[in-house]
Amino acid sequence: MSGTELRRGDGLRGRGDDVYEALLAAHHGLDDRSSAALNARLILLLANELDDPDRVLAAIELARRAGAVR
Amino acid sequence: MASQEPIRFPYRTPPELSGNAVRRVPVAIVGAGPVGLAAAIDLALHGVPSVVLDDNDTVSTGSRAICWAKRTLEIFDRLGVGDRMVAKGVTWQRGRVFRGEREIYAFDLLPEGGHKMPAFINLQQYYVEEYLVARCADFPELIDLRWRNRVAGVAPHEDGVRLAVETPDGSYGLEADWVVAADGARSALRTMLGLPFAGQDFEERFLIADVRMQAPFPNERLFWFEPTFHPGQSALLHRQPDDVFRIDFQLGPEADPIAERAPDRVIPRVQAVVGPDTPFELEWCSVYAFRCARLERFVHGRVVFAGDSAHVVSPFGARGGNGGIQDVDNLAWKLARVVRSEAPVALVESYEAERGHGADENILNSARTTTFMTPKSAAEMAFRDAVLTLAPDHAFARALVNAGRLSRPCSLATSALQTPDDGTVAGPMAPGLACLDAPLADLAGRPTWLLAELGHDFVLLAFPERGADRPAVPGCRTLAISTEPREGAFHDRDGLAAARYGGAPGVTYLIRPDQHVAARWSGFDPAAVAAALARFGLSARPADRRAA
Structure with missing residues (x-):
């Protein structure tokens, strides 16, 4: 809804595989509830780290829209 | 379950039922709760008589509003009852939020000095009503309090309202130019006028218990998520x-x-909080579910809704009673000027825009608090718990902990009555904000307060340049503030007025009768002040009146 454009290219500076692996590793051994809790903490930390509420709102919007596409 | 018998007020046969003709009154106020009583006092201070009709003959029983915020106390002080309320109330400004036994967040609502009124007091609604009733008695010519007078019918017409009133001695009719409907969350007037009260219902139930005991809890707001005792x-x-x-x-x-x-x-729930060795007595308890709702419009012809009859919120944030008193603060001076034919009816309609905005803000905040406290799904619970888990170590997460966004004065910046700020005055006091207090002294060195000196008139609040005259415009009282003692000015000994108002030499504010900033300038320009005043549509104005 907001006019903020999110980055579509690589913001992970070529280390995407490392980050992805760490993301999965963080969930190892967790049940669904603990995984959901971890994700919630992570989302809050990342949202704050973006330092730009409009980009956070744009990301929420984009994530929701992406999930609706089949 | 109240352990004290409530005060009863005497019913008297109204004059209409003792042989006198139907009277026409400028203002009839329906409901003698805090909002109705405050409205009667405020109107009386502006010289406007009112009849207050209440279906009961006592103050409220049991546990109702208890937390009165600084702005409300400042309004009560303007009405002449602030000192009594603060003397009786429990003053507090700190809140602590726990998760289990661990404190995760503490806040201080008034970390600076130089304000007459505290951040909050806790005072049972029955005391607030008792003190307001006592204050009404100071205006025997202006306030006609009628207990056990129940409004059973309302018939609005073009330039007034006819009320049908029932009493123990029979029924009578009362003609009023204006009616203030302050008859509470279950407003009979709202029902009689068929007005929808749309909003959001919360399914969560809460037990509210008032218990009498000797216990060492601090004078602070204590809130627990997932307490060990519950x-x-x-x-x-x-x-x-x-x-x-x-x-x-x-x-x-x-x-x-x-x-x-x-x-x-x-009893076992309370015992779990206070421990097995603390004796206590249940004064009152009730189980509640909450609503957030408002009337779409607060002004319906000559019937004006104020307080819970116009809007209800959940209690977390203390925005119900405080919102209602702010309604009165906004409405009374407008209604007084319209009744005295000094302003067009549009001035009363501005109450709807200004306080509708406040009601929306209160509803938004209290609904968000209720959502935070009562997660409805696994996802809501996960985010709530994430906030609580991160809060001890992360300031940003502490700011997300929502155990009540406590009542603060609403800004009227969006209203067309205020003059847009030109950005030339430093400091936070932008047009639309409620004035901040500051200590002052008169020429004899006697201490006073800025808000006490503002009173309830239009005031030109000025920080005159050295050697310059006090600014003056028709229709305004001038309140001059000086950094050193001088004739015709109040002395800002601690420099707090200048600091809070960006009071460089020449800075001038136009303050509304409800002590909100209407306009501000870096210098005094009579034409600019006149233009700012013109937004209110005021005409002939009698000499300034001060509080009785």
Whole structure:
């Protein structure tokens, strides 16, 4: 809804595989509830780290829209 | 279950039923709760008589509003009852939020000095009403308080309203130019006029218990998420006068409201909070579910809704009673000027825009708090818990902990009555904001307060340049503030007025009768002041009146 454009290219500076692996590793051994809790903490930390509420709102919007596409 | 018999006020046969003709009154106020009583006093201070009709003959019983915010206390002070309320109330400014036994967040609502009124007091609504009733008695010519006078019919017409009133001696009709409907959340007037009260219902049930005990809890707002004494829920504790404590327990949506308020259910819950060795007495308890709702319009012809009749919120944030008193603050001077034919009816309509904005803000905040406290899904619960888990170590997460966004004065910046700020004055006091207090001294060195000196007139608040005349414009009283003692000015000994108002030499404010900033300038320009005043549509104005 907001006019903020999110980055579509690589913001992970070529280390995407490392980050992805760490993301999965963080969930190892967790049940669904603990995984959901971890994700919630992570989302809050990342949202704050973006330092730009409009980009956070744009990301929420984009994530929701992406999930609706089949 | 009240342990004290409430005060009863005497019913008297109204003049209409003792042989006199139907009277026409400028203002009839329906409801003698805090909002109705405050409205009568405020109108009286502006010289406008009113008849107050209440279906009962006593103050409210049991546990109603208890937390009165600084801005409300400043309004009560303007009405002449602030000191009495503060003397009786429990003053507090700190809140602590716990998760289990661990404190995760504490806040201070008034970390600076130089304000006459504290951040909050806790005072049972029955005391607030008692003191307001006593204050009404100071205006015997202007306030006609009629107990056991129930409004049974309302018939608005073009330039007034006819009320049908029932009393123990029979029924009578009363003609009023204006009616203030301050008859509470279940407003009979709202029902009689067929007005929808749309909003959001919350399924969660809460037990509210007022208990009398000697206990060492601090004068602070204590809030627990998942307390050890009430697992999986939340709880809130406030100290009130007379060793009475208010404890709110979240019960969940499935709780049985009848069973849960039985003493054999309530007593163990309280005992779990206070420990096995503290004796206590249940003064009152009730099981509640909350609504957030508002009338679409507050002004319906000559009927004006104020307080809970116009808008209701959940209690977390203390925005109900405080919102209602701010309604009165906004409405009374407007209504007074319209009644005295000094302003067009549009001035009363501006009450709707200004306080409708306030109601929306209160509803938004209290609804968000209720959502945070009562997660409805696994996802809502996960985010709530994430916030609580991160809060001890992360300031940003502490800011997300929502155990109540406590009542603050609403800004009127969006209203067309204010003059847009030109950005030339430093400091936070932008047009639309409620004035901040500051200590002052008169020429003899006697201490006073800025808000006390503002009173309830249009005031030109000026920081004149050295050697310059006090600015003056017709229709305004001038309040000059000086950094050193001088004739015709108040002395800002501590420099707090200048600091809070960006009071460089020449800075001039136009202050509304409800002590909100209407306009501000870096210098005094009579034409600019006149233009700012013209937004209010005021015409002939009698000499300034001060409080009785």
